[in-house]
Amino acid sequence: MWMDVISIAIGAFFGANARYWLSTWIKSRVKWDFPMATLIINSAGAFVLGFVVQLQLSFDWNLLLTTGFLGAFTTFSTFKLESVQLHAERKWKKVILYQVVTYSAGLALVVAGMFLGSVL
Amino acid sequence: MKRFLMIGVAGMAGALCRYFVGMGIGVFGGADFPLGTLIVNLSGCFVLGFFTTYLFRLTILNTDLVIAIGTGFLGAYTTFSTFSLETVRLFESGDAILAVTYLGLSFLGGNLLAWLGFTLGERRFVRKREAVKEGDL
Numbered sequence: 001m002w003m004d005v006i007s008i009a010i011g012a013f014f015g016a017n018a019r020y021w022l023s024t025w026i027k028s029r030v031k032w033d034f035p036m037a038t039l040i041i042n043s044a045g046a047f048v049l050g051f052v053v054q055l056q057l058s059f060d061w062n063l064l065l066t067t068g069f070l071g072a073f074t075t076f077s078t079f080k081l082e083s084v085q086l087h088a089e090r091k092w093k094k095v096i097l098y099q100v101v102t103y104s105a106g107l108a109l110v111v112a113g114m115f116l117g118s119v120l
Numbered sequence: 121m122k123r124f125l126m127i128g129v130a131g132m133a134g135a136l137c138r139y140f141v142g143m144g145i146g147v148f149g150g151a152d153f154p155l156g157t158l159i160v161n162l163s164g165c166f167v168l169g170f171f172t173t174y175l176f177r178l179t180i181l182n183t184d185l186v187i188a189i190g191t192g193f194l195g196a197y198t199t200f201s202t203f204s205l206e207t208v209r210l211f212e213s214g215d216a217i218l219a220v221t222y223l224g225l226s227f228l229g230g231n232l233l234a235w236l237g238f239t240l241g242e243r244r245f246v247r248k249r250e251a252v253k254e255g256d257l
Contacts, residue, residue, distance in 0.1 A: 008139055009132040016131020016196045017124055020187065045201040053205065067139055072131045072196030076203060076226075077164040080234035081172060087235070103227065106204035114208070 007060045011068020019073050034094060035082040038075065043105040045074035050113025123184050130192025138197050153218055154206040157199065162229045164198035169237025174245045 023037035030036045049070045057065070079102060086095045142156030168190060176186045203226060210219035 004139075005136060008135050012131045012135030012196050013128035016134070016192045017127050019195055020123075020127050020191045023191075042200040046204040049201040049205050050208075066202070068135055070201045071138060071199040072135045074200035074202075075195040076161040076198035076200050076230060077168040077194045077234070078191070078198075079200060080165045080230040081168050081238070083231060084169060084234045084238045088238070099227070099231075102200075103223070106200060107208055110201075110204045110208045 003060055004063055007064040008068040008071075011064040011066075011070075012072035015069035015072030018069075019075065033091075035079075035086075035098060038078050038082060039098070039102055039105070042074045042079060042102060043109055045070050046106040047109035047113040049074075050110035050115075051117040052113075054114050054117025123187065126184050126188040127192040130188040131196035134193040134196030138199065152210075152213075152215065154203075154210075154222060157202055157206060158222065158225060158229070161198045161203060161226060162233050164194050165230045165234040166237040168194045168198075169234040169239075170241040171237075173238050173241030175241070177245055178248075 019041055023041060026037035026040060049066060052062070052065050052070070083095050083098055086098065138157075138160045141160050145156035145159055171190060171194075175181065176190065181189070207219055207223050207226075210216075210222060
């Protein structure tokens with residue numbers, strides 16, 4: 001029980017920071033009026049999760065990386081908030097594009113990550 | 121350095137909340153439908169929407185705290201990677217109906233609750249601002 005909590009806490013500490021600093025850096029580089037940072041982070045996280053679950057890691061390492069790091073690195077709330085903000089600015093096409101690309105990339109990249117993990 | 125620590129600690133708290141809500145719900149939800157992640161993600165959408173248009177606009181929190189709560193806690197509480205994996209696993213196990221239900225509820229519910237939180241927060245903020253203005257007269 002305590003080992004689970006510690007594993008998740010360590011992973012999440014770094015996962016949350018990785019998302020913040022990476023997203024700050026992406027926003028400073030990509031000046032588009034589109035939530036690229038969250039899209040890149042969520043897509044990358046989905047791919048890595050698919051890969052990691054195929055690696056047969058120990059229970060604690062698995063919790064640290066999946067529930068802790070990747071769970072904190074990727075986000076659902078910011079993704080939906082950004083969609084609502086685009087909607088509030090009446091950028092309908094961008095809302096649709098953002099949602100379609102996020103969901104499609106998420107599912108496709110989990111599968112791709114699983115495939116890569118299983119062949120390695 | 122301070123921001124790094126605050127985001128990290130808030131992220132820990134968010135991820136552990138997700139884990140324990142998931143475990144608590146798992147007892148009721150059964151193993152085949154990821155009800156825990158769904159409830160975590162939908163509640164997080166509402167709260168982030170509400171905080172963005174209300175709490176974060178009041179001048180009571182400093183920037184570090186707003187980032188710790190919004191990005192650290194709520195960002196770590198909700199998750200996209202686990203949601204994607206659970207959806208793929210439902211499809212894999214032949215539960216196409218459950219998979220589409222999960223995807224649909226996350227998609228519609230997330231949009232609805234983020235919008236609801238955002239709109240309610242906005243209204244509350246405007247009302248509060250009006251009240252402050254009237255108080256000045």
